[in-house]
Amino acid sequence: MSDKSHDPNQMTGAAMIVRALIDHGVTDIFGYPGGAVLPIYDEIFQQSEVQHILVRHEQGAGHAAEGYARSTGKPGVALVTSGPGATNMVTPLTDALMDSIPLVCISGQVPTHLIGNDAFQECDTVGITRPCTKHNWLVRDVNDLAKVLHEAFYVATTGRPGPVLVDVPKDVQFATGTYHPPRKSDVHRSYAPRVKGDATQIRKAVSLLAGAKRPVIYSGGGVINSGPEATKLLRELVEVTGFPITSTLMGLGAYPASGKNWLGMLGMHGTYEANMTMHDCDVMLCVGARFDDRITGRVDAFSPNSKKIHIDIDPSSINKNIRVDVPIIGDCGNILGDILQVFKAEAKKPDIKTWWQQIAQWRARNSLYYKKSNDVILPQHAIQSLFELTRGKDTYITTEVGQHQMWAAQFYGFEEPHRWMTSGGLGTMGYGLPAAIGVQVAHPDSLVIDIAGDASVQMTMQEMSTAVQYELPIKIFILNNQYMGMVRQWQQLLHGNRLSHSYSEALPDFVKLAEAYGGVGLQVTKPADLEGAIKEMISVKRPVLFDCRVAALENCFPMIPSGKAHNEMLLPEQANDEATAKAFAGGKALV
């Protein structure tokens, strides 16, 4: 026998995959077995360092890995088989790409000699996932596998984080080759994300900030992705400058909702004060956000009189939608640190008292106002109650997509980063339930709640079975209005109230459904019973489906109508039929 047989770095491709996961500190992965990944599952079976969570559908594995990643700052890992296993991952990969979530997906592939042969469960996985990953690889030689796996983790977690996929043919999993631990040379020389910001640009930014009369800080998910240091520095910058701060959907929690400079979320369903502040400001500091179309409204009327500073790690985010005056490429945390240092040394707190007085007037419009009822539960009230009753607890919130998601963003106050997991860019209905599973796996003793809608939650409902199997006590808080609420809202506002296929016909009995899965079902219909029911949900240490029956026709306001500017918001008290019709002029006849 040769010496090689005693070399501990000689192993099969399948063993290398598990070994690489361990070397990258991975303790939990989400997956589903199949023909093309059986060798890897065999290795998983024979070890105990990496725990595998068996989902019920590969999409669930992807979203669970996303929830895991968002709540920990570590990469999420998913393992799927070839063909349908890989195609079912397309939605979570795209979701993670849009929201810059570090995800490593390992997919099995048919043996190398069968690739291109239309073999059983074959698909062109790297071709299909090329546009929905930050990068992907097909590994044809077992001796390349270690390098590729290490590079995959590096690419997923550095620069602007994102999903990556490594496609491993079954013969490569069986073949024996040489493994090596992670090393610097594993990474493409062409990949070198910039971390430090340009000093001249930073000085320009500070001089703009110091001279501002009507400033605003607009922060996004990049601050959270950058890590705890960036959050700390952002808070310090707000403190040192005294500037008002708003945030995108993805950025909630970087600055505490209870902070005195907090304006609430901005954008289409943001607060009046946040959007007016953005519109009328003279200096805007955008940190780790990307001027998405849900944020800007009408682009040619977006904050027309301001100088804009944009901090982003991705150069392609600069001037994509909005032309900015001072772009700074690099890591938010690093650049915020530099800005603070220069600001503290050379500038003093600008006097913006009159600006704050103006903001106070906008705040006084109370744009999140809604009318409570004693007869029926208002969805806003349900979320406010949930917030009050979980305040101070170790809570993580995920959501699905739609009205409930916007109400959650408006009415649930986030004090810390990594506590809010939502599908922002892609808007994936069905994200929240599996994401909650991922969060609960990462934080077994925390309270994990998926604020859901009755339509979204049915898209990935099968993962209740996963929650029951692994005793993950996630709470699915369904705002059940028996509609695809956001679709219906748009149909009411823009399509003549013709509610085409937005009614949730034949809804399941969620209480019985929960019981059928082996979980706990709760239902509440009256405002008076709400608090007690939420308390019961929190105290139950098992997965819960909470069927919260809410006002069926409530709509989500305030709102920037399409094609309008930030200062043309529709406020709840104005949202009567006539004003709505006027705001949506150009649309079809409104009822």
Next chain:
Amino acid sequence: MNQPASAYFIEERHDPNETHTLAVLVQNEPGVLARVIGLFSGRGYNIESLTVSETEAQKHLSRITIVTTGTPMVIQQIKHQLDRMIPVYQVVDMTQTKRSIERELAMVKVRGQGEHRVEALRLADAFRARVIDATTESFVFEITGNTDKINQFIDLMRPLGLVEVSRTGVAAIGRGPEGM
């Protein structure tokens, strides 16, 4: 402003388009061209011309030259989007440097007799095109030059019996002693 009812802001922008030549240095690995082309089709950018070949075999480097059109904002986006791809080393806007030479090679087949044939030869001579194949009733010319010169030559050949054209697409390099 009236726009149709939509969840999106639909008004189009009407900035004037510019044509730019980009030189992209990439790691020559499987799928790299598909990535670059997929970026253009996926994001709705134009490709006017595309030229690809390995340029440094030992280092597995390929050079892709792309001629594209778009508004200045779109051109900037294209460069940034290319630059952030993992196997891309460098993106240089050859048009922006204003110090680049662009060349294209075309093979032009012309069929004709008598006066047309003589005229074709005469024009080929004036354009410094070479005859690389000839029969009693046809020529294949090889011509090198920038895109305009080749377009002009092809237009002149049209009435003289143009049969077909094969073009390489643009290759570009900077003037002076410095590399990319």
